Amino acid sequence: MTVYDIIFYLFAAVTLISAFFVVTNRNIVHSAFFLLFTFFGVAGIYVMLGADFIAIVQLIVYVGGILILLLFGVMLTNKIVNVEIKTGTIHALPASIVLGLFAGAIGAAVLNTNWKIVESPDPVPTTAAIGRMLINEYALVFELLGILLLIALIGAASMARR
Amino acid sequence: MLNVGLTHFLVISVTLFSFGMYGVITRKNAVMVLMGVELILNSANINFIAFAKFGNYGLQGQIIALFVIVLAAAEAAIALAIVINIYKTITNINVDEIDSLRD
Structure with missing residues (x-):
């Protein structure tokens, strides 16, 4: 180790x-x-x-x-009115059974799969490269996400004020 | 087995996803449901970055993870606005009692 x-x-x-x-x-x-x-x-x-x-x-x-x-x-x-802010739970037992089975199935699949691993080079600082990719290959997605975030925040503000 | 590889990250991601799903299903409070959704998004991000590193896909996985984080921020803002509106309308945000659309 x-x-x-x-x-x-x-x-x-x-x-x-x-x-x-x-x-x-x-x-x-x-x-x-x-x-x-x-x-x-x-x-x-x-x-x-x-x-x-x-x-x-x-x-x-x-x-x-x-x-x-x-x-x-x-x-x-x-x-x-007091410090205690509680929440109740519903369906705790069925949810834990189903999700335990789910996690077990996916975990077994992950462990038994023979992943094809390609060795990547040692980590280098990624900030500059990510910035360059954001304004080259991913420029459209970047702009769309900016517009989406603006619309979402304006919508949230106007909805919460009503 | 003890040496950290791709499977370790994937197992962590699966466990985190299961915890998040458990929170979404079992908690009554709508804000707690949102916390479960955040856990699920984090587990998806771990998957993206782990596959990008161990498959040598460069930075593409990290860029997608960045987009997922932006979407999570937008989703949290909208969902909290909706939750606050529900609280103003029926003074309660327990998701099992919000059923007026059913009647």
Whole structure:
């Protein structure tokens, strides 16, 4: 086992344990904070895959944006008279059985497949290359995503004000 | 087996997807359902980047992951606006009680 493996298992453990608590904790605010650790763990896994720019974008957009948005959603949709903000669960047993079977099936398929792995070169900084691709091959998609984000945010603002 | 390869990332992605799906199915609060959706999108992103690295597809997987993150941001904003509107209308965001369209 190299240092790389140990760090990978560390990030994997952080991600999966906190994801488990996100979906099982009854307190919504605690779930949101566990979601923070999940996003950090996923960012670490991106770094292990050599995707440094995506990892930073993950931190900025998810932790700095989406998580705060979700916390605002929690605060705006509960009567804050006490600290306890609970949520109930439904169909917990059938869902865990079905999803356990699903995860087992896909996991077995993943483990038994003989993946054709092509060795990629050592990771290099990706920011400049991604920027160049965004304004060359993917320029149209980039512009469309910008327009989509603008429309979505205007729509969200006008819907929430009504 | 202990040396980290493609399968390790795929197994993590599958587990994360299952947790997210579990959250979407079992939680009553609509905001918690959104958190499950975010977990699912993250697991898809791990898959994209892992296949791009181990299949030597260059940066294309990372670009798609970037697009997925943008879509997740737009989706979270819209969904929270809808949730806040539902809360204003029926003062409740439990997804099993929002059934007025059924009647």
